[in-house]
Amino acid sequence: MNAGGPSGRRLAAALPVVTIVTAVVVGVAVGVEVSLLVVAAGALAGVIALLWASVQALTGESPITLEEAMTLAAPSAEEEQKRSVLRALKDLEFERSVGKISEDDYAELSARYRGEAKRLMQLLDEGTQPERERVEKALRERLAKPQSVPANGTKEPPDDKEPPAASEHVASTPAASEALPPETGSSSPSSAESEDAP
Amino acid sequence: MWQSLPEFGTGVLYAILVTAAYTFAVGLAAGRGQPRLLRSARLGAYATAGLTLFAIALLAYAFMTHDFRIRYVAHYSDRSMPKLYLFTALWGGQDGSLLWWLFLLSGYTTACVAWLGGRYRQLQPYVIATLMAIFGFFVVLMLFAANPFEATIAGARADGEGLNPLLQNYWMIIHPPSLYTGFVGCSVPFAFCIAALASGRLDNEWIVAVRKWMLFAFMFLSIGNALGMAWAYEELGWGGYWAWDPVENAACLPWFSAAAYVHSTMIQERRNMLKVWNVVLICITFFLTIFGTFLTRAGIISSVHAFAQSDIGKYFVGFMGVVAAVSAGLIVWRLPKLRGKSEIEAVASREAMFVINNWALLGAATFILVATMFPKLSELWHDKVTVGPPFYNRWLAPIGLTIFALMGLAPLFGWRKTSPDALKKAFILPLSAFFGTYVLHIAIGRSLGYPAFVERDVFYPGTVGIVLQKIGSALPGLVVATAAFNVTVVLQEFGRGIAARRRSAEKRNERESIPLALLRLVDKNRRRYGGYIVHLGICAMFIGFVGGAWGIDRETAMMPGQSYKLGRFELRYEGSRMCPGNPRCSPEEQADVTKRMIFADLTLLENGAVLGKLSPAKFIYHRQPDAPTTEVAMRRSLREDVYTTVATIDPQSKRATFQFHLNAFVSWIWVGVLVLVGGALISLWPELSFREVGAWSYLRATAGAGAGVATSVMLAIWLCVSPTSAFAAGIRTRAPAVIDDAKRPFPIAPLGAAVVGLGFGAVVALGRRRSR
Numbered sequence: 001m002n003a004g005g006p007s008g009r010r011l012a013a014a015l016p017v018v019t020i021v022t023a024v025v026v027g028v029a030v031g032v033e034v035s036l037l038v039v040a041a042g043a044l045a046g047v048i049a050l051l052w053a054s055v056q057a058l059t060g061e062s063p064i065t066l067e068e069a070m071t072l073a074a075p076s077a078e079e080e081q082k083r084s085v086l087r088a089l090k091d092l093e094f095e096r097s098v099g100k101i102s103e104d105d106y107a108e109l110s111a112r113y114r115g116e117a118k119r120l121m122q123l124l125d126e127g128t129q130p131e132r133e134r135v136e137k138a139l140r141e142r143l144a145k146p147q148s149v150p151a152n153g154t155k156e157p158p159d160d161k162e163p164p165a166a167s168e169h170v171a172s173t174p175a176a177s178e179a180l181p182p183e184t185g186s187s188s189p190s191s192a193e194s195e196d197a198p
Numbered sequence: 199m200w201q202s203l204p205e206f207g208t209g210v211l212y213a214i215l216v217t218a219a220y221t222f223a224v225g226l227a228a229g230r231g232q233p234r235l236l237r238s239a240r241l242g243a244y245a246t247a248g249l250t251l252f253a254i255a256l257l258a259y260a261f262m263t264h265d266f267r268i269r270y271v272a273h274y275s276d277r278s279m280p281k282l283y284l285f286t287a288l289w290g291g292q293d294g295s296l297l298w299w300l301f302l303l304s305g306y307t308t309a310c311v312a313w314l315g316g317r318y319r320q321l322q323p324y325v326i327a328t329l330m331a332i333f334g335f336f337v338v339l340m341l342f343a344a345n346p347f348e349a350t351i352a353g354a355r356a357d358g359e360g361l362n363p364l365l366q367n368y369w370m371i372i373h374p375p376s377l378y379t380g381f382v383g384c385s386v387p388f389a390f391c392i393a394a395l396a397s398g399r400l401d402n403e404w405i406v407a408v409r410k411w412m413l414f415a416f417m418f419l420s421i422g423n424a425l426g427m428a429w430a431y432e433e434l435g436w437g438g439y440w441a442w443d444p445v446e447n448a449a450c451l452p453w454f455s456a457a458a459y460v461h462s463t464m465i466q467e468r469r470n471m472l473k474v475w476n477v478v479l480i481c482i483t484f485f486l487t488i489f490g491t492f493l494t495r496a497g498i499i500s501s502v503h504a505f506a507q508s509d510i511g512k513y514f515v516g517f518m519g520v521v522a523a524v525s526a527g528l529i530v531w532r533l534p535k536l537r538g539k540s541e542i543e544a545v546a547s548r549e550a551m552f553v554i555n556n557w558a559l560l561g562a563a564t565f566i567l568v569a570t571m572f573p574k575l576s577e578l579w580h581d582k583v584t585v586g587p588p589f590y591n592r593w594l595a596p597i598g599l600t601i602f603a604l605m606g607l608a609p610l611f612g613w614r615k616t617s618p619d620a621l622k623k624a625f626i627l628p629l630s631a632f633f634g635t636y637v638l639h640i641a642i643g644r645s646l647g648y649p650a651f652v653e654r655d656v657f658y659p660g661t662v663g664i665v666l667q668k669i670g671s672a673l674p675g676l677v678v679a680t681a682a683f684n685v686t687v688v689l690q691e692f693g694r695g696i697a698a699r700r701r702s703a704e705k706r707n708e709r710e711s712i713p714l715a716l717l718r719l720v721d722k723n724r725r726r727y728g729g730y731i732v733h734l735g736i737c738a739m740f741i742g743f744v745g746g747a748w749g750i751d752r753e754t755a756m757m758p759g760q761s762y763k764l765g766r767f768e769l770r771y772e773g774s775r776m777c778p779g780n781p782r783c784s785p786e787e788q789a790d791v792t793k794r795m796i797f798a799d800l801t802l803l804e805n806g807a808v809l810g811k812l813s814p815a816k817f818i819y820h821r822q823p824d825a826p827t828t829e830v831a832m833r834r835s836l837r838e839d840v841y842t843t844v845a846t847i848d849p850q851s852k853r854a855t856f857q858f859h860l861n862a863f864v865s866w867i868w869v870g871v872l873v874l875v876g877g878a879l880i881s882l883w884p885e886l887s888f889r890e891v892g893a894w895s896y897l898r899a900t901a902g903a904g905a906g907v908a909t910s911v912m913l914a915i916w917l918c919v920s921p922t923s924a925f926a927a928g929i930r931t932r933a934p935a936v937i938d939d940a941k942r943p944f945p946i947a948p949l950g951a952a953v954v955g956l957g958f959g960a961v962v963a964l965g966r967r968r969s970r
Contacts, residue, residue, distance in 0.1 A: 032281060033262040040255035047248040051217070054241035057234055058224060080401035081470075088468050091613065094723065097698040098691075100612035100620055109614060 015046050078127065082120040089113045203260060204268050207347030210253045211340055214300075217246045218333040225327035229397065236319070239326045243311045246333055247304035254301045257294065257346055261287055267354040270294055270346045276360035276821065278792055282371065287361050289374045292495055292510075293346035298375070299491075300336045302382040303329070310386050310411070321404060324393030325386075332385050335517045343510040360821045363793075369429035377422025377449055381487040383415025384452060387459075388484035391477050395528035400535045402467055405476060409463050410882055412480070416456040417878040423449055424871040435828035435843040437751060437859035439867070442590040447570040448490035454563035455483040458556040461608075465549045468613055473536040474529065475556070481525035486563070488518055493570070544615035551608035558601045565593060592657050592666045595673050599680065602740055605733055606684035609691055628686040635682035639675050647765070648862065650675025652747045677744040681737045688730045695719045695727070724880050731877030738870030745838075745863030753845075755855045761803075765860045767840055769812075772799040774847045774854060793819045795829075798844040798854045802833055809833065814844040814856070836869075838862045 019042025027035030056062045092113065096106045221242030228235035257270075261284045266272040274287040274294065289298040307329050314322050340346065364370075387408040394404045426449060431439040440446060459479040465472050492514035529536070542550050568575075569585050576583040610616075610624040639650040654670040656663045696715045703710040710718070720727040750765050758773040777783035777795045787795060797815045801808055812831035819827070832841040841859040848854070 033259060036255050036259040036262060040252050040259065043248045043252040043255060047217075047245045047252065050241050050245035050248060054221075054224075054238045054245060057241060058238040060234060080403040084402045084467060084470060088613075091468060094698075095612045097702065098694040099623065099698075100616065101614075102617040102620060105612075105615065105617060 011049060015042060015049070018042070019046075078120050078123045082117060082124065085113055085117045085120065089117065203256070203265055204347045204349035207253065207256050207260075207268070208341070208345060210249060210256065211337055211345070211347065214246060214249045214253065215334060215337040215341065217242060217249055218330045218337065221246055222327050222330035222334065225323045225330060228323035229327070236323055239323060240311050243307050243326050243330065246330065247308045250297075250300050250304035250333075254288070254297060257297060258285060258288060260347075261285065264358065265354070266356075266358050267349055268346070269348045269350045272350050272355050272358045274358070274361050276358040279361060279366075283361055283366050286365070286371050289378070290361050290365050290370075293340065293344040293348070295374065295378075296336055296340050296344055297346045299378055299382060300333065300340075302375075302378050303332060303336070303385060306382055306386055307333075310389070318393075318404065318407060320397045320399050321390060321393040321407075324396045325389045328389035328392045329385060332389075335513075339510060339513050343513055360819075363817065363819050363822065363825075363827050364433055367429070367433055369425055369432065373422060373425035373429050376418055376425050380415050380417075380419030380422045381452065381490065383411065383418055384456065384484045384487045386411040387415070387480045391480040392524070392528065395477065395525075395532050398532065398535060400473060400532060402470060405463050405466050408480065409460065409467075412456055412463075412483075413460055413878060413882055416453070416460055417875060417882070419449075419453045419456060420871060420874055420878070423453060424868065428868065431864070432830055432832075433827075435830050435857075437841055437843075437857060437861070438746075439864065442569075442585075442587045444570045445494050447566050448486075448493040451490055451563050451567060452483050452486040454559045454566075455479055455486055458559040459483060461552045462556050465552055469540050469549055471540045471542070471549065472553075474533070477525075477529055477536065479556075481521070481529075485518060485521055485525075486567075488514065488521060492518065546611060546616045546621060548608055548611040548613050548616075551604060551611055555601065555604040555608060558597060558604060562594065562597045562601065565597065566590070569593075588657060592670055595666070596669050598740075598743075599669075599673065599676060602677070602680050602684070602736075605736065606680065606687045609687055609730070609733075624690075627690050628683045631686035632679045632683040636675055636679035639678050643675070648674070648748050650678070674744050674747045677740055681740055684733060684737045688734055691730055692716065692719070692727070695723070720880065724883055728877045728879070728881030728883075731880060732874050733877075735870045735872070735874030735877055738866045738873060740870075742863050742865070742867030742870060745861065745866065748862040750858075750860040752858045753855070754858070755853060758852050762856075762858065764840065764858050765838075766804060767809075767860070768803040768806075769840075769842070769856075769858060770801040770803065771854060771856075772801055772811075774798045774852050792821075793817045796844075796847055798847055798856070800831070800842060800856075802840060812840070812842050814842045816844060816847070834865055836863070836865050839864050 019039060023035045023038040023042070026038050053062070089110070092101075092106065092109055095101050096103075101109070221239055224235055224242055225239040228239050257268075259265075260268050260271050261275055262281065264271070264275070264277055270291060270293045271287075274291045275284055279287070287294065289295040307326075310329070311322075311326065314325065318325075390404055390408045390411070394400050423446075426446065427439040430441070430446075459476065462472050462476055462479060466476050492511060495510055495514070542553065544550065569590060573582055573584050606628065610621070610628070612620065616624075636650070639648075643650045651671050652674050654667050656667045658666065696712055696719055699715040699719050700710050700712075703715070752762070752764060754762055756762060756771040758771055761768050761770045775782050775797050777787035777797065778790060779788075783795075795815055795817050797813045800812045800814070802810050802812055810833060812833060814831040815829040817827045817829055819825075828843050828845075830841060830843050832839050839859075839861040841861055843857045845855040845857060
């Protein structure tokens with residue numbers, strides 16, 4: 001069983017639900033003592049499945065998913081600083097709207113933050129330039145290449161209609177992770193204020 | 199298996215240790231950036247948490263089936279205990295409470311790993327490894343010093359010893375889990391902090407991740423401490439709620455450092471400053487949770503709340519040493535990266551106020567810590583010197599007042615610097631409220647029975663003593679005026695925010711009503727306005743604290759038929775009765791065979807009108823006849839609590855000695871805590887973008903936040919307004935009372951509202967998650 005695959009995920013979602021429902025039913029019908037045993041059994045089953053999946057992942061028997069591959073590249077320090085500056089700008093706007101800072105101070109601070117944000121964005125653009133050029137080059141080559149025609153005469157299906165199974169898993173090779181530009185691999189929420197912990 | 203449950207349970211503990219060690223190793227290896235290993239570590243963390251659930255279910259099963267082969271079960275339960283208390287016995291003793299701690303940590307670990315998902319990839323391995331290291335420590339502690347599955351040496355007994363009667367009440371059902379939830383919750387910020395230091399990703403994003411986890415822990419620390427106060431108030435029977443007991447002190451220490459952190463983190467987010475300070479605060483908070491646990495369990499300080507003396511202290515000392523060494527080492531290593539480039543530009547800025555506030559909070563924590571340890575420390579160079587509540591109350595009065603004043607001052611300043619004009623505009627109303635209230639209090643306070651100045655004794659000879667005495671005497675008036683200042687600041691902040699929103703809407707040719715503007719203001723700035731609501735709660739709590747200055751404490755002996763004047767009330771002693779056996783006992787009391795109950799029935803009157811009956815009592819449990827418990831009877835109201843206990847009752851003459859307390863404004867503490875929780879919930883509620891998830895989710899989120907607040911308010915009103923007796927069985931079952939219980943407002947409506955509110959909040963949360 002592949003823990004990262006659909007069946008593994010279904011099992012991971014179903015086991016707690018089945019355990020809790022069974023425990024509640026048994027608790028009402030038989031007694032709380034047996035209900036606790038059901039909880040213990042469910043926990044043990046889950047532990048066995050999780051450890052099995054963990055060892056599988058450790059030994060490389062289960063490939064990483066596309067979702068995981070997409071989050072491999074952590075945001076750079078500049079990206080994080082940019083978010084911080086944007087948050088500060090947002091806060092500055094609010095402070096101004098409620099009259100906590102004078103217009104002069106606002107103008108000075110706003111210019112400073114905007115300058116900093118601009119500098120960081122330029123740095124980020126420069127940082128992603130090589131990847132962008134590589135992607136553009138690959139795209140140009142792809143477009144320039146004549147479309148292959150199979151022996152039976154039908155055209156190769158376009159990329160966006162490829163069956164999901166083909167794109168579901170990405171091999172966890174260094175090349176696969178290197179090919180992802182930092183922006184797409186950004187692991188943080190898009191909104192600067194968006195968090196949902198805990 | 200069932201013939202050897204103790205061995206099997208111990209085996210499960212070993213399995214947890216092995217799984218945690220495996221996950222720790224894989225987590226560290228994943229720190230080198232291998233996604234395969236990270237997934238393995240994540241699954242390992244889930245498995246470790248699952249095994250802990252398995253262990254706690256086994257121990258609960260042992261309690262439910264009275265498996266007295268297990269020493270812990272035999273020691274903390276007996277066959278007569280109701281199932282609910284059998285369950286609470288899980289954390290009633292030392293060994294079980296350690297497993298309960300681990301269980302809560304497993305819950306946090308599961309939630310944290312699930313929440314992390316694809317986020318903070320570089321931090322995740324170290325977060326998991328740190329959490330597993332904490333797991334490892336607690337499992338080692340249990341396996342080698344406090345095993346909850348240890349077998350009874352002489353074999354299974356016919357019956358157990360039973361849980362301490364003081365622990366068999368509803369407060370103890372919820373107090374320890376809440377406090378532990380707060381304590382254990384500090385592990386997650388600590389794990390993030392260690393991860394950031396180890397990985398070198400010390401930018402501001404990780405601090406955003408940590409903020410809400412710390413706020414969550416802070417909220418539960420507040421709830422846990424408040425429930426502890428409520429338990430002490432109702433169960434210990436000495437008339438108060440906080441006695442500066444070492445264990446109480448240990449529980450409140452992390453609260454101060456967590457409060458300091460939730461403020462100083464804003465400075466790092468906004469100004470990229472105080473990075474070292476913030477990591478130090480997180481490490482200190484975690485350290486204090488472990489230190490508090492050590493203090494409660496190692497037996498080095500005597501306390502009514504402490505667990506039995508044991509030899510687990512050396513394990514805690516070792517762990518605290520490791521925590522301090524690793525934290526300090528990593529901070530020193532990363533010092534070049536932690537140094538900020540920004541500086542505080544002006545004293546008239548919010549960051550300056552926050553820094554002063556931080557120092558005051560840390561100062562209070564340090565004072566309490568040193569005073570708590572002082573009896574032990576004094577033994578090193580002198581005879582043992584103990585410090586009592588008057589010492590704490592005198593010294594902490596000025597510190598507390600400073601913190602309280604700074605709480606109101608900080609929101610009036612803007613970031614970086616505030617212009618004199620802006621300051622003038624911001625201060626006019628709050629200062630007017632401060633001075634207006636102070637003058638009014640001086641003018642009419644005494645006639646109402648709440649004078650602004652209450653004369654205090656000189657505690658120390660010399661100048662320091664006189665200064666402290668003066669501050670103490672002026673404290674009631676100053677606290678009330680500062681509360682008025684704080685409330686005005688909060689109202690002004692809301693007012694300015696609403697006005698700004700309405701102006702902004704007008705510019706767009708839209709119209710926003712005041713309620714709509716308020717709703718949107720809070721929704722768009724939950725953290726800020728949730729924080730202001732927390733401040734309101736703290737104001738209410740301060741009013742409750744200062745109410746002690748106006749309290750009346752009396753002790754008297756009375757014969758049946760005699761009356762005693764207590765403030766504006768009168769208490770008439772009607773006589774005593776022993777249950778079961780007396781015909782005036784209720785059917786429940788007659789049926790209770792676990793104890794003898796000796797009640798002293800009192801009638802409470804005000805201006806000749808009967809308000810109700812109070813029946814303080816002494817309970818003598820058959821299993822512990824040498825330790826009778828004092829049962830409090832009281833009548834609560836927002837203005838004051840009439841609090842009664844009985845010390846002795848002569849069986850022949852029926853002469854009884856009573857303690858009567860008129861505790862002013864105590865209920866405001868509980869109201870304040872509930873408002874604080876409501877504010878914290880608003881701050882914690884996840885941000886939602888209208889564009890991202892649509893109007894329906896927007897409405898649900900608003901309703902969810904509203905449900906949380908409504909629940910808190912309803913519970914507060916129910917708790918404080920309804921004139922209830924702390925000892926529920928007492929007043930309800932008395933012989934003819936003037937206030938008929940049938941006519942007393944039963945708290946079904948607020949309780950129902952609370953249940954509906956909580957349920958609605960849960961549905962909202964689920965719905966929101968689904969919508970994502």
